[in-house]
Amino acid sequence: LGFQSDLGGISNEIKHLQSESMLMSVKIKNRRAVEDELKKLLQNMVVSDALIVGICQEKVSERYLEYLRQLDEKIKFTRDQNPFNESLNIPPPCETAAAQDIEPQLERLRLKAVAKVRAFLLEQFSTLRKPKTNLNMVQQNILLKFTRAVEFLQNHAPAVYSEVKNAYAETLSQVHTIVFRSYYSNMLRVKTPGVAVADVIAAGDVFVRETYDGYAEYAGVRTKPSGATSFLGLGQDSKPKYTSMYSPPIRKGGKGGKTDNFISQRQAMLGLPDSKPLVVRDSTNYYFECIFRSVQKHLMDSATSEYLFTIDFFPQATNTQNREIFNQIFAKTLSLCLENLENYLYNCYDVVALLLMIKVTQSHQLIMERRRVPCLDGYFDHINMMLWPRFKRVYEHNLKSMENAINSTNTLGPIDIVQPHYISRRYAEFTSAVQLLSSQLQSKDEMLGRNSIALREQFVALLKALASQGEKFRVLTTEKSKLIFFINNFDSVLSTFSEVKLPKESPDIEYFESLLATDTELYIEAELLDCYGRIINFVKLQEGDDSQNPAFDEVQALVNDFNVNWKSGLELLNSAVQTYFQEDTSVSVLKQMLTQLLLYYTRFLDVAKKFGYDKKVTGLVSISAIMEEIKTKT
Numbered sequence: 001l002g003f004q005s006d007l008g009g010i011s012n013e014i015k016h017l018q019s020e021s022m023l024m025s026v027k028i029k030n031r032r033a034v035e036d037e038l039k040k041l042l043q044n045m046v047v048s049d050a051l052i053v054g055i056c057q058e059k060v061s062e063r064y065l066e067y068l069r070q071l072d073e074k075i076k077f078t079r080d081q082n083p084f085n086e087s088l089n090i091p092p093p094c095e096t097a098a099a100q101d102i103e104p105q106l107e108r109l110r111l112k113a114v115a116k117v118r119a120f121l122l123e124q125f126s127t128l129r130k131p132k133t134n135l136n137m138v139q140q141n142i143l144l145k146f147t148r149a150v151e152f153l154q155n156h157a158p159a160v161y162s163e164v165k166n167a168y169a170e171t172l173s174q175v176h177t178i179v180f181r182s183y184y185s186n187m188l189r190v191k192t193p194g195v196a197v198a199d200v201i202a203a204g205d206v207f208v209r210e211t212y213d214g215y216a217e218y219a220g221v222r223t224k225p226s227g228a229t230s231f232l233g234l235g236q237d238s239k240p241k242y243t244s245m246y247s248p249p250i251r252k253g254g255k256g257g258k259t260d261n262f263i264s265q266r267q268a269m270l271g272l273p274d275s276k277p278l279v280v281r282d283s284t285n286y287y288f289e290c291i292f293r294s295v296q297k298h299l300m301d302s303a304t305s306e307y308l309f310t311i312d313f314f315p316q317a318t319n320t321q322n323r324e325i326f327n328q329i330f331a332k333t334l335s336l337c338l339e340n341l342e343n344y345l346y347n348c349y350d351v352v353a354l355l356l357m358i359k360v361t362q363s364h365q366l367i368m369e370r371r372r373v374p375c376l377d378g379y380f381d382h383i384n385m386m387l388w389p390r391f392k393r394v395y396e397h398n399l400k401s402m403e404n405a406i407n408s409t410n411t412l413g414p415i416d417i418v419q420p421h422y423i424s425r426r427y428a429e430f431t432s433a434v435q436l437l438s439s440q441l442q443s444k445d446e447m448l449g450r451n452s453i454a455l456r457e458q459f460v461a462l463l464k465a466l467a468s469q470g471e472k473f474r475v476l477t478t479e480k481s482k483l484i485f486f487i488n489n490f491d492s493v494l495s496t497f498s499e500v501k502l503p504k505e506s507p508d509i510e511y512f513e514s515l516l517a518t519d520t521e522l523y524i525e526a527e528l529l530d531c532y533g534r535i536i537n538f539v540k541l542q543e544g545d546d547s548q549n550p551a552f553d554e555v556q557a558l559v560n561d562f563n564v565n566w567k568s569g570l571e572l573l574n575s576a577v578q579t580y581f582q583e584d585t586s587v588s589v590l591k592q593m594l595t596q597l598l599l600y601y602t603r604f605l606d607v608a609k610k611f612g613y614d615k616k617v618t619g620l621v622s623i624s625a626i627m628e629e630i631k632t633k634t
Helices: 002-044 049-057 064-079 097-127 135-141 143-156 158-188 205-211 214-219 262-270 288-313 319-346 351-371 374-406 422-438 446-472 479-499 507-543 552-580 583-610 623-633
Strands: none
Touching: 049 064, 049 097, 064 097, 064 143, 097 143, 097 158, 135 143, 135 288, 143 158, 143 288, 158 288, 158 319, 205 422, 262 288, 262 351, 262 422, 288 319, 288 351, 288 374, 319 374, 351 374, 351 422, 374 422, 374 446, 422 446, 422 479, 446 479, 446 507, 479 507, 479 583, 507 552, 507 583, 552 583, 552 623, 583 623
């Protein structure tokens, strides 16, 4: 019993010791918590001499930011209503006598720090105005280091913060405006002259003759007298050897040169949408779309850099506030760019430049999306709303020129049965330029398809009006001569499409191939009727619904006539084709013509055989003899 009593006492003692130990642990923990909070209180309630000297006497530098951090913590602590754990039951610092004692001193230090930071930042902003200052380097290497100073102003001097923010925005606004105005002015000095308002598809003969040297080679007419000046103010030697602003140089015979087509040349000069901005170092001239791309690229890079910098430099600003800061900085610059573009568009009649600028704008929108920088979204929308309506207006301007020319064909120069009219090539160059470039756009306009159909219909109507004009002046006196005129002009259009590598599935190619095939068949029929009319009419009569049994003498007379005249007829056909068509076309037409002749003769033999005359008539020319002669001609 005594032993059990001793064990029970020991057990109770152990329990008591455990309870005491736990109680002591809680007390130590609470005392340490109170110690930490009191230590925090004492540290923030004491303003050291080093902090006072640092805030008041030292210059603003990276070291000065540490003083700002300490001062920021003390100010926030003394104004905090509940900085301690509620369970500790410690009164807020703002209610303590110590806080009330140091509040005036902290306020004086706050005012001093705000004044020094304000002066420092404004001084740094003023350096950005100096010529040839590298903005990005100053922003990244200097200003970003003082983001804590900007936060200090935002937390403890909102009015001064707004002043500094507005000063920065105003400074950068002036800097960017000056830079872009100067850059654009310099680029305009090397701008290639644009398309004149009169330089439409159906431009008058006098204008085209005086503006493009290629007109003489293409149309086979006399150029203007030496020493005269052209419409664009260029001397005789400086006129482009083109037929329009959209064409490559042409070679004799009306076929395009072997050089890259004009669109490829302009796209090569334009470069990639993300290429570096142009720098004017020599006398190289650039089309306006090159200047536009360069200005836009410069603007995108500046806007991206500035937008990302403002996010970092004003870290507590919301997205809306960041957008407002950016708009403050770039509002004048964007207005300047839009004004410059508007001034150009007012007198712009170059569809290639317009389509290339639309293409560049779409590409730049994608680039900014990939950068995840939305600050230029509205600007790009505005650009598109300026470019598309102008393109439509210029397109309709050219369409209207075709409509007007139908009623004034006497202004379109001489009409030749052999040489394609210069309007045909100008139409083909304009159409192919629009189609090639519009096919590269990411978003297209349904208007293009409708206007393309209207344009080619007006072109065909204009050719018919020119044919009537030719008839009036006794150049195209027969239906056959009109067919030759149409064939040469349709062939010219298709040749130009081929030169610029317009896709074969293009509706315009299909349309003109169909017209060319139809008129070629009609011309071949007309030529064959002139040389072999008796035998062809006989075949058609016998194959028709009103056919009658022919007399043997009639068939024999036809055989005799063909036997005597078939070779001379081939000579006449060959001579006519060589006279009326260019080399490549003449070969194709002659092959079709002789093939059609062979078919007619074969059908004639079938008719003779049908009535049993094939064994009775004498002097039949064999198919093999005709084919052999055809081989020599082709």
